[in-house]
Amino acid sequence: MIRVEPEPTYSIEEAARRSGVSSHTLRYYERIGLLAPVGRASSGHRRYSDDDLGAVAFLTLLRQTGMPIRDMVRFVELTRGGDATIGDRVDLLEGHRDALAERLDLLRRHFEAIEHKIKIYRDLLVASPPPRRARTKGVS
Numbered sequence: 001m002i003r004v005e006p007e008p009t010y011s012i013e014e015a016a017r018r019s020g021v022s023s024h025t026l027r028y029y030e031r032i033g034l035l036a037p038v039g040r041a042s043s044g045h046r047r048y049s050d051d052d053l054g055a056v057a058f059l060t061l062l063r064q065t066g067m068p069i070r071d072m073v074r075f076v077e078l079t080r081g082g083d084a085t086i087g088d089r090v091d092l093l094e095g096h097r098d099a100l101a102e103r104l105d106l107l108r109r110h111f112e113a114i115e116h117k118i119k120i121y122r123d124l125l126v127a128s129p130p131p132r133r134a135r136t137k138g139v140s
Helices: 012-019 023-031 050-064 069-080 083-127
Strands: 046-049
Touching: 012 023, 012 046, 012 050, 023 046, 023 050, 046 050, 050 069, 069 083
Parallel strands: none
Antiparallel strands: none
């Protein structure tokens, strides 16, 4: 006889800890439809599956890369629409990727400008160190 172990489930506190998002965010994602309705224990408490946590991980990735919630909701709606929506999903993700690439390029240019300014100041420090401050008696 093959014994099948039940899939592990996690309380909202454990799901929050494992996913790195707050319990409030988990509830919010479920309320606005980013997460499918989460399973419930007989007590009525939410029980998150590994699949739920996988979905949260991808949603977190999208959010941390600047995807607006409305686009995240649209993406989730498309995934629930089945294989017929794959082209639309690709379009949405490519649009997000392109916007992200533009932001990365802008950040790279800003980073280089800051690096340049640091170099100017370091060169000034080497050429002419600032005067030492006088020590106040009794203060170290």
